[in-house]
Amino acid sequence: MLRRIQRSSTLALILSPVGVLLLAATRVLIVADYNVTTALAILSSSGYINTLVGSVIPLVPILMPYVGLALLYLNRVPAALLAFAAALLISPATLSGASALSLVKHDWGLMTGGSGLRQAVLIILASLLSGLLLIEIAGFQVATVIRTIGTVGIIASLPLIVRLYPVPVSNSFYTNVLSQPWLPAETITLTSHQAVTGYVLESDQDWFEVLLAQDRTVVHYHTGDVASRTLCQTASTESKRPLIPLVPAVSQIPACPQPPPPGGAPVPAVGGLDTRIFGVPAVRIPPGLPPKESGPASAGSGG
Amino acid sequence: MTVVSTYSPPASVARYLSPQERLAVTVRMHPSVLIPPLILGIGGVFAAIAVTPVAGDDAALELAIWLFAALLVAQLGRAVLRWMSEYIVITQFRVFRCSGAGITSSSPLKQVDDVRVTRSVAGRLLGFGTLIFDSAHLAIDNVPYPAQVYLEIYELIHPQAEEF
Numbered sequence: 001m002l003r004r005i006q007r008s009s010t011l012a013l014i015l016s017p018v019g020v021l022l023l024a025a026t027r028v029l030i031v032a033d034y035n036v037t038t039a040l041a042i043l044s045s046s047g048y049i050n051t052l053v054g055s056v057i058p059l060v061p062i063l064m065p066y067v068g069l070a071l072l073y074l075n076r077v078p079a080a081l082l083a084f085a086a087a088l089l090i091s092p093a094t095l096s097g098a099s100a101l102s103l104v105k106h107d108w109g110l111m112t113g114g115s116g117l118r119q120a121v122l123i124i125l126a127s128l129l130s131g132l133l134l135i136e137i138a139g140f141q142v143a144t145v146i147r148t149i150g151t152v153g154i155i156a157s158l159p160l161i162v163r164l165y166p167v168p169v170s171n172s173f174y175t176n177v178l179s180q181p182w183l184p185a186e187t188i189t190l191t192s193h194q195a196v197t198g199y200v201l202e203s204d205q206d207w208f209e210v211l212l213a214q215d216r217t218v219v220h221y222h223t224g225d226v227a228s229r230t231l232c233q234t235a236s237t238e239s240k241r242p243l244i245p246l247v248p249a250v251s252q253i254p255a256c257p258q259p260p261p262p263g264g265a266p267v268p269a270v271g272g273l274d275t276r277i278f279g280v281p282a283v284r285i286p287p288g289l290p291p292k293e294s295g296p297a298s299a300g301s302g303g
Numbered sequence: 304m305t306v307v308s309t310y311s312p313p314a315s316v317a318r319y320l321s322p323q324e325r326l327a328v329t330v331r332m333h334p335s336v337l338i339p340p341l342i343l344g345i346g347g348v349f350a351a352i353a354v355t356p357v358a359g360d361d362a363a364l365e366l367a368i369w370l371f372a373a374l375l376v377a378q379l380g381r382a383v384l385r386w387m388s389e390y391i392v393i394t395q396f397r398v399f400r401c402s403g404a405g406i407t408s409s410s411p412l413k414q415v416d417d418v419r420v421t422r423s424v425a426g427r428l429l430g431f432g433t434l435i436f437d438s439a440h441l442a443i444d445n446v447p448y449p450a451q452v453y454l455e456i457y458e459l460i461h462p463q464a465e466e467f
Contacts, residue, residue: 107354107357110356110357111353111357113356114356125352126349129346129349132342135425135428135429138425139424139429140339152342152346152347152349154371155354155371158371159354162364
């Protein structure tokens with residue numbers, strides 16, 4: 001065959017600003033509970049760069065094992081090995097290292113078991129494969145041999161990877177992580193001694209702009225009505241450990257208070273303009289209006 | 304490996320020849336070019352059979368495994384079709400590779416000062432080699448009957464050699 005240099009435009013597209021922007025926009029919409037207005041409010045408060053970086057970085061550990069598989073299929077073996085190494089160190093795994101080894105042993109038992117016919121077919125295919133592989137090793141470039149082994153290895157390793165790092169769409173842990181904002185959760189205690197859990201999007205000397213954790217709406221609190229702010233950890237962000245943890249799992253961050261039951265707290269209805277949240281004047285961002293231009297009074301008069 | 308008669312080139316080759324061009328060599332790639340996709344196809348089916356019990360009750364995972372194996376088998380089919388329609392053609396003017404998609408690579412012979420032939424271990428066992436045209440920065444892998452093809456090209460490059 002005539003040799004020529006091949007380039008992967010697919011990989012370039014994924015890593016290009018367009019691909020990163022698409023990923024960021026997708027995650028902002030998930031965080032905003034698919035509400036475009038809330039997403040725009042987050043974007044205008046956090047700034048484009050913060051939103052972009054903050055949206056993409058949390059996706060990295062989750063998607064890293066699958067990025068490794070994709071790179072392996074695209075014949076980017078060194079990059080794939082790096083991705084798998086990174087996944088071992090940073091991607092939250094559903095099992096510990098010892099349990100994963102036990103799982104591998106269990107899987108090996110399943111693979112080598114089964115009916116006699118199945119085993120006979122496997123032996124025939126393995127013999128054929130070994131012979132052809134020897135010819136390939138003798139007569140082809142090393143890159144070709146590595147690509148062959150890597151591609152077949154994708155299928156062989158797929159069940160293990162899917163169980164160690166479940167696909168986000170089918171696993172509640174990952175969907176929770178994806179739906180969490182990239183900002184730290186905070187327990188905001190108001191002067192009325194009531195506490196809300198949310199994510200502070202922006203604050204100045206007069207106002208706090210907060211994305212409520214409970215229903216993903218954006219509210220404004222006057223600084224005079226906020227008694228204290230404390231970092232907290234929501235249940236869904238209690239991160240699982242990677243397969244090879246480099247840092248001991250010690251977390252001093254307290255858990256966020258559970259949200260009140262429906263009807264138990266005066267949480268305003270969606271679309272309210274001038275309402276009180278836990279006894280404190282708060283402004284829900286009305287659709288189509290800039291959040292910072294209207295205080296409670298003006299929003300109230302507008303509603 | 305198939306050596307096609309120079310008097311009746313396949314239609315996919317003949318359409319790219321000018322009337323004054325004389326065919327020296329028209330060959331398909333050596334079938335060894337099918338070895339990598341063949342290994343991928345067989346390996347995909349092998350791995351899918353092997354890991355299917357591991358998937359257990361996860362129908363989506365089992366489907367993904369078999370879809371991937373089917374993709375590898377489809378790649379094998381595509382490689383076979385491409386091999387059947389692809390030819391290495393050498394005339395007194397040029398060397399080119401053509402297929403149903405057209406001429407995929409071409410180089411005029413007047414740029415070629417010399418030609419080398421190399422054969423790997425598998426090439427010696429299975430009967431293929433690599434032709435290297437250093438001056439044209441061109442290499443053709445998986446050439447069947449490499450010694451004969453080399454001599455044909457050599458005579459085209461150095462016609463005076465025939466006189467001795």
